[in-house]
Amino acid sequence: MRMKDLKPLTSSEVGTLWMTYQEKTMLQRFLEYFIEVSDDKEAKNIMTNTHSTIVKYVEVIKTIFEKEGAVIPIGFTKEDIHIGAPKLYDQMFDIMFLRMIKEISMGLHTLHLNMSYREDLVLLYKELTAFTQNVFHTCVEYLQVKDVLPRPPSVTMPKRVEFAKNTNYMSGLNLFSNKRALNTVEVSYIYHTIESNIFGMQMITGFAQVANEPEVKKYFVKGKELSKKIVTDYTQVLLQSDIQPSSTWGAKATDSKISPFSDKLMMYCTSLFTSFGLGSNALGTSFSLRSDLPLLMTSTAKDIFTYGQDGGKIMARNGWMEQPPTMEDRNNLTK
Missing domain, CATH: 1.20.1260.10 (Ferritin, core subunit, four-helix bundle)
Known part of the structure; x- marks a missing residue:
């Protein structure tokens, strides 16, 4: 055409x-x-x-x-x-x-x-x-x-179809009752969050080493600590169900302090990963039925959102935030 x-x-x-x-x-x-x-x-x-x-x-x-x-x-x-x-x-x-x-x-x-x-x-x-x-x-x-990509936890194959007997299937907040074992859907989202944040932590560690602007370096260090917290919290959820997450031996930052990337490029990349983390977190919240999990994921989403907003402010202050095309401002045009 x-x-x-x-x-x-x-x-x-x-x-x-x-x-x-x-x-x-x-x-x-x-x-x-x-x-x-x-x-x-x-x-x-x-x-x-x-x-x-x-x-x-x-x-x-x-x-x-x-x-x-x-x-x-x-x-x-x-x-x-x-x-x-x-x-x-x-x-x-x-x-x-x-x-x-x-x-x-x-x-x-x-x-x-x-x-x-x-x-x-x-x-x-x-x-x-x-x-x-x-x-x-x-x-x-x-x-x-290369044997560098860890696989999610294994599971015994189901032999019969089962249905939840009552609303206890969705419980998880009561400290005095046993939580049911995680189902495979919940494990998949938890594992994906851990995997993504381990990689993000490795990436942003390198960014923190080479960033030129002090506030950018501080921002990346904050992001590394946030990823570390998320990995710790979600790993603990797996361990409570006797599930041991695997790890990778590769993709670590070197000791270089010479930046191959501009601060602008690293900030945008971090912003993209942050947005992806929010989207993945929302999906995990939607498909997790044990009541303690959406609570954890909502808290995580709040931290990620706040971190993303802080990054946007840094980009705007430094003139690194290219604006998307904007709709006509009719109020201004009619003045």
Whole structure:
């Protein structure tokens, strides 16, 4: 379909394209650094192929904005990375980072597909979804072969269908009664929270070491402590059901204090992970039936939300928060 035959972009479509552009240019910059410092041929190939495809989609989005007469977002540029910096993370971090970003992207692309009405954008998000799923799968395979991706706890296979006998199935707040064992749905969300925050803690530890601005460094240290608290609290829930969460040996921060990334880039990345944490937490709250779990997850969500807001204030004060396109201010226009 020719561009002139297409209907104008809706506000939702402009917003989702803008978000996609920010996320893709951010990933471009991280991959360019990781590719440069990687000494693993297979990992470098995965990242190089991913990077070249992302560049193509960034150009597609640029073309759409240009055809619509819209300004091209700035996103993140070569000025946001320092290729000559030494390794900030040990081996495997790069592919674990790519896997986590692709996990976030899968959810975003599906959501943005649902918000799109124009044929070219529907096709764009369908392609991005398929591409993202393939990269995610490739990362998982690579990490499992390297034995660096821990698997969730095992469980005895159910032999019969069971139904809750009464409302005691949903109890969990009474200190004087025994809590029922966690079900597999609850374990899946708890484990995912632990896994995500362990990786986030490793990532943000590196950010804290190399941040230039004192308030940014302090913010990253605060984020590391928040992730540590979440991991501790949720691990305790598993241990109460005699479930021992596994851990990974890779993807730790090195002792480098030379930053490969701008503070702006690291702050946006942290903001993206924080938003992802809020979304995952909301899902876990919705599908956990033992009453103590939603209470814990709601408390966690409050802490994550507050942390995210603090980060937004830092970005705004430093001029790092690129604003999404805004609706017309009719009150101002009519003055």
